[in-house]
Amino acid sequence: MTRTGDRRQPTVEQAPAIWARAAARLAKHVEIALDDVELSLPQYRVLALLTAGSAAGSALASKLAVSPPSVTALVDGLVGRGLVERRPDPLDRRRVSHLLTDKGRRALSDADAAVDARLVDIAAHLEPRERARAIAGLQLWYAAMDAYREARARHG
């Protein structure tokens, strides 16, 4: 197995380069896993986002950090497969509300399973305690990204 985890109390300064590259490689693995369920990475992100509830196009664009036309194209594909539903907002008829369909929920579940399977295969190369720490680490990043996004939404 590996011995990376034996170093204790790592700091931001300690191994920034490896740290930076890990995220890039992890993403590629996710992309490969999503191929099996015929979903692109951005499409996967749309579905994941909509589990929190319906969202307007502008909200999707800013949260995914893509342009408005990209949202249209992305959602077109998902609507065509019956995974997402577009519904006009009755209060402001310029706005479009996006909702996850039941089929979309199942597709996301399948996608999560596919990605999980790949990450489990990778994590299998760690010792059990290291594995637990690796998974916990990713969950922490998720929480941190939420906090980061929220802070950005409030001020600059």
Add this chain to the structure above:
Amino acid sequence: MTRTGDRRQPTVEQAPAIWARAAARLAKHVEIALDDVELSLPQYRVLALLTAGSAAGSALASKLAVSPPSVTALVDGLVGRGLVERRPDPLDRRRVSHLLTDKGRRALSDADAAVDARLVDIAAHLEPRERARAIAGLQLWYAAMDAYREARARHG
């Protein structure tokens, strides 16, 4: 701050969905950071790979999980900017050896710094001890991906 890290001993089964999505979101942040140094994610991965030493085109294709023509196109751009050098292999003249130039090494260093900066901003939303665990987690994934790749190279 967050409280995700308070759960102890997470397992693979505990929160697979969030775990799966964290990698996708992390990747997007990396992509955005790389925009500042005018490097695509795959180009960044090529530079990072070459710090381990020179590599043939076929090696790059398999390690990056992209097609041979993509390697050509990717490297064309890096060679054009003087970041990578192509050198014919004297032992097998069909092969091309790829090397990082000094300029390429500096570009990678800048790219790492840009990504690091973004990840530091995100990690700032965690408590110090959570932050250390998040970073350690990413380093563990890096090691696990190396082991996974190596295992794949040996057998199926």
Add this chain to the structure above:
DNA sequence: TATTGTTATACTCTATAACTATA
């Protein structure tokens, strides 16, 4: 004949700009 890498070509993705419809 098999293999390494390149060229030719097509397809997908994403962005900027122009447009439509609401407000």
Add this chain to the structure above:
DNA sequence: TATAGTTATAGAGTATAACAATA
């Protein structure tokens, strides 16, 4: 006049297929 979203269009990225050079 400003905003939400779509359509038009162009540029980048990546893949499969065909090719050239070498083994």
